[in-house]
Amino acid sequence: MRKQERRALICLLLAMVLLTGVVVFGARFVKEGGKWASFYGNSQIYTEGVINRGTVCDRNDEVLLECTSDGPYYSDDWEVRRATVHAVGDPHGNIASGAINIFKSQLIGYDILNGTYDTSAQGKRIKLTIDARANVTAYEMLGDRTGLVGVYNWKTGEILCMVSTPTFDPADGIPEDDGNGYFFNNFLDGTITPGSTFKLVTAAAVIDNLPGRDSFLFDCDGVNEYNGVDFTDVESHGEVDFRGALAQSCNGAFGELTREVGASAMQEYTEKAGLTEPVDVNGVMSARGSFTFPADDNVTLSWAGIGQADDLVNPCAMRVYMGAIANDGEAVQPTLIKSATFLRELTGGKTLGRYLEKDTARELRSMMKNNVVENYGEYNYEGLDIYAKSGTAETGSYYPDAWFVGFTDDENAPYAFVVWVKEGGYGSEVAGPIAREVIRTLEQNNS
Amino acid sequence: MENILYRILNIAQTYPELAREVTTVLRWVFVVLAAYILLLSIFSLLTTRCTPEIWGYFLVENGGNYPITHWENVIGRSRSADINIPVRTISGNHAILARRDDTKWILKSLSETSDTVVNGYKLIPGRRYLINTGDEIVAGGVHCTVAPASIEESRNNEKMRRLDKEPVAPWMILLAITLFQMLTIVQLIISMGEDLTPGAVISIVLLCVVMWTYVMVFKAMGRKGFEMEMIAFFMTTINLAVTSSWNPGNTVKEFVSMMLGLSLMIFMCFYMRDLERTRRLKPVLIGLSVIVLILNLLLGTIKYGAANWITIGGFSFQPSEIVKLAFICVGAGTLEELYQKNSTIMYAAFSLFCLGCLAIMGDFGTALIFFTTYLVVSFLRSGDLSRMILTGVGAGLMGLMVLRFKPYIASRFDVWGHVWEFADDQGYQQTRTMSFGAGGGLLGLGAGNGSLKYVGASSTDLVFGFVMEEWGFIIAVLLVLCIITLTIFAVMSIMAGRSTFFTICACGAATIFLVQTILNVFGAVDLFPLTGVTFPFVSTGGTSMLTSWAMLAYFKTADMRRASSLAVEKEEHNA
Numbered sequence A: 001m002r003k004q005e006r007r008a009l010i011c012l013l014l015a016m017v018l019l020t021g022v023v024v025f026g027a028r029f030v031k032e033g034g035k036w037a038s039f040y041g042n043s044q045i046y047t048e049g050v051i052n053r054g055t056v057c058d059r060n061d062e063v064l065l066e067c068t069s070d071g072p073y074y075s076d077d078w079e080v081r082r083a084t085v086h087a088v089g090d091p092h093g094n095i096a097s098g099a100i101n102i103f104k105s106q107l108i109g110y111d112i113l114n115g116t117y118d119t120s121a122q123g124k125r126i127k128l129t130i131d132a133r134a135n136v137t138a139y140e141m142l143g144d145r146t147g148l149v150g151v152y153n154w155k156t157g158e159i160l161c162m163v164s165t166p167t168f169d170p171a172d173g174i175p176e177d178d179g180n181g182y183f184f185n186n187f188l189d190g191t192i193t194p195g196s197t198f199k200l201v202t203a204a205a206v207i208d209n210l211p212g213r214d215s216f217l218f219d220c221d222g223v224n225e226y227n228g229v230d231f232t233d234v235e236s237h238g239e240v241d242f243r244g245a246l247a248q249s250c251n252g253a254f255g256e257l258t259r260e261v262g263a264s265a266m267q268e269y270t271e272k273a274g275l276t277e278p279v280d281v282n283g284v285m286s287a288r289g290s291f292t293f294p295a296d297d298n299v300t301l302s303w304a305g306i307g308q309a310d311d312l313v314n315p316c317a318m319r320v321y322m323g324a325i326a327n328d329g330e331a332v333q334p335t336l337i338k339s340a341t342f343l344r345e346l347t348g349g350k351t352l353g354r355y356l357e358k359d360t361a362r363e364l365r366s367m368m369k370n371n372v373v374e375n376y377g378e379y380n381y382e383g384l385d386i387y388a389k390s391g392t393a394e395t396g397s398y399y400p401d402a403w404f405v406g407f408t409d410d411e412n413a414p415y416a417f418v419v420w421v422k423e424g425g426y427g428s429e430v431a432g433p434i435a436r437e438v439i440r441t442l443e444q445n446n447s
Numbered sequence B: 001m002e003n004i005l006y007r008i009l010n011i012a013q014t015y016p017e018l019a020r021e022v023t024t025v026l027r028w029v030f031v032v033l034a035a036y037i038l039l040l041s042i043f044s045l046l047t048t049r050c051t052p053e054i055w056g057y058f059l060v061e062n063g064g065n066y067p068i069t070h071w072e073n074v075i076g077r078s079r080s081a082d083i084n085i086p087v088r089t090i091s092g093n094h095a096i097l098a099r100r101d102d103t104k105w106i107l108k109s110l111s112e113t114s115d116t117v118v119n120g121y122k123l124i125p126g127r128r129y130l131i132n133t134g135d136e137i138v139a140g141g142v143h144c145t146v147a148p149a150s151i152e153e154s155r156n157n158e159k160m161r162r163l164d165k166e167p168v169a170p171w172m173i174l175l176a177i178t179l180f181q182m183l184t185i186v187q188l189i190i191s192m193g194e195d196l197t198p199g200a201v202i203s204i205v206l207l208c209v210v211m212w213t214y215v216m217v218f219k220a221m222g223r224k225g226f227e228m229e230m231i232a233f234f235m236t237t238i239n240l241a242v243t244s245s246w247n248p249g250n251t252v253k254e255f256v257s258m259m260l261g262l263s264l265m266i267f268m269c270f271y272m273r274d275l276e277r278t279r280r281l282k283p284v285l286i287g288l289s290v291i292v293l294i295l296n297l298l299l300g301t302i303k304y305g306a307a308n309w310i311t312i313g314g315f316s317f318q319p320s321e322i323v324k325l326a327f328i329c330v331g332a333g334t335l336e337e338l339y340q341k342n343s344t345i346m347y348a349a350f351s352l353f354c355l356g357c358l359a360i361m362g363d364f365g366t367a368l369i370f371f372t373t374y375l376v377v378s379f380l381r382s383g384d385l386s387r388m389i390l391t392g393v394g395a396g397l398m399g400l401m402v403l404r405f406k407p408y409i410a411s412r413f414d415v416w417g418h419v420w421e422f423a424d425d426q427g428y429q430q431t432r433t434m435s436f437g438a439g440g441g442l443l444g445l446g447a448g449n450g451s452l453k454y455v456g457a458s459s460t461d462l463v464f465g466f467v468m469e470e471w472g473f474i475i476a477v478l479l480v481l482c483i484i485t486l487t488i489f490a491v492m493s494i495m496a497g498r499s500t501f502f503t504i505c506a507c508g509a510a511t512i513f514l515v516q517t518i519l520n521v522f523g524a525v526d527l528f529p530l531t532g533v534t535f536p537f538v539s540t541g542g543t544s545m546l547t548s549w550a551m552l553a554y555f556k557t558a559d560m561r562r563a564s565s566l567a568v569e570k571e572e573h574n575a
């Protein structure tokens, strides 16, 4: 019998297998239960493939989408519908990064204790951080053009405006995706030639790597031939120093600065600026930017340093970098859902770490102010303490893409922004006013 | 009574809001009751162990004095021998000393190289000899004898056993299960309304009556341990609720199967009190199993891809489920039998036959259950780990070969581990199980409120998800813990077991329950390919219910706690 006593331990081994499996499953259940429960096969919460409960509203409680067992109801205002559809998403899940998709389990009122059990069967109300009115302003300003406007609070990380065009009216029937990119959110999913906005990265590398930058001088003749290649500017800038080179966005000067900094430092500062990694927005990963800085090809390196060549930036990542400059070098993670706690308001958003040294950020900030004063005109942004950099990116089309990136620093309006208009023309003239109007709307609505 | 039920139905229909509030509260009540019932039973089962009884003494010259605590003992030099005499002239496993029902002792020499002499008579190895206490035994030159346990000793035994912790009294658990059952009926009326059949309600009420009757009758007969039955009655309650939610018309059938199973269990418990009688039944069981399986092969009809059903006179059942019962008994053996080659060969041949039949039927899940049980039982018998591993690997390879010819099963292996990518074809059942199951949260949506029931095989293969959705994750996990508890109990029973026959039976039954639960749960939630195996007691299906209950007899026979099991004759050692 004593032999059997020992051998019977094999039964306990089997019991351990069962127990381990249940523990593993339990861990998955805790971790992914919400995702499982909100799976489209769950007929408790889907009626004909459309989620049947939950309400999505903006930061000021304006209802953007109400899901009921009779089907989804959108805002009555067609402009709101078109301006917010990329943030809100469509019930069929065509827009993968839409709130209805990523916050599905919150929307259906899932929690681990009750699952999808809900006496009212009305689901939960989730409050997005976006401001519907500001989105409408952005949408109106973009008009029929392809583009994007992204604004977020660089202290709390709350995304206030996220508009991508072309867009569509979800109440008007979901379009067939015929290659028009209706479902594509340029802001999160796009990777775009950054043009001169990338000089903010090059400038950061210069500040940290060239101690003699104050005595830097470049004589711009408007053509700026280097090794047989022209780094043309719209006009001759004459003799420019480092600050002037950024204010005038002198390609010749920045080409030379890039070469002085060198390929490896450029690579390093692009990575430090977070432009080569995706940004996590409530679990949705933005697209990843890509850059090449060849050490053995000074011409291509120069182009890369002024935001051309193979440079592709993700607008969301660019905006986080703007936030980092505003926030003394520390970047804050963007979020699309309004946090219920005051703690968030007090302590600020979740930090993504230090992108820049404090002094570097301060110097960049001062140069971005200088850009506005010297080039874009402070009178154009009356009432806003704005810091910016425009961009006019050559993409091979007849009209270049217009960029305007930067931030404002008001107690009530700490906003970092990115505006891009495809084939819009000259950067600050086209994209600048869009940023201004959206921020003004935000200030009116949220002060 | 009917009146009360209709009144509840009326209220639920007139005030749906109120009814929903009731459900909201009931979900908590169910979880608390279930935790109380099961944790109390589990705790009692695992903490009330029994002191091994001393049946006599084995005295060895020069002072050795070994208490005999089992009915079957190996005498030998081997350290794992029950009576371990470290003398070189004695073989590793020298002889078997076994106690008979009539308190007489049997001695059987196992050693070919070292002699055993009783009162001057040299024993022929492999033959059984009746000996008396006080006879002079010379084993490998060492003088020894068997001394009876003195009356004083027996009294001490008695005292010791009285100090043992008693099993928990069943009354509070019974009340809790009753409350659980009545509230289940209320909840089902709220959720199902007029879809709930009177038969379903009556079945649950009758289950309650049967449960009380069972406990009272055997309590009157002086029995004390009812934890295993309480666990089984509770699991059956969940089964009836699942069936009522899934297809109320089937609930009566489940109840009847449970009654048949319970009767079979009681019969087996009484029958197995006599070890000799049980042993003699083995060839009969083998014969019947062979006939039933061959009938299955000839008349089998296909359900869910495997031809493991026969329908006779409108009554359909799964023969392989019933054969499980015989399979355990055939694999078990007394200590003597474990040293007999032909007994081992017969078991191997029988197993091979069963596996062959299951392979032809295409019932991969059940084949896996039989095979694992065979491995465990043969290991218990021989202790030969290397042979077990060899057999396992060999069969695994053969299994892979078979898979290539069974595309239906192979496709299930294909999606294993990434069912979400195949959510609408081969992964359909698993993804629904996880989705609806997660929708139940920890507390469940309430019996009858689930939606997994509209998915195929939800109440059998996917029943773990069914319970998760309607009863919540906590209760689902508690059900798994019940099975694990029965296993631990079976293993513990060996410490004080009478014969290896009973302990192998208990461990074999535990293995079957375990493997079934592993395959059922793991298959439903994508930890293993879906094999279509039932969860003991909980999955719907008459044959499964019947077998689960009958299987309980194997655990009861191993229950050596004082006066606790109906399968062990009361106080017999005092006679």
Ligand SMILES: [Zn+2]
Binding pocket: A220, A221, A222, A233, A235, A236, A237, A238, A248, A249, A250, A251, A252, A253
């Ligand atoms: Zn220039």
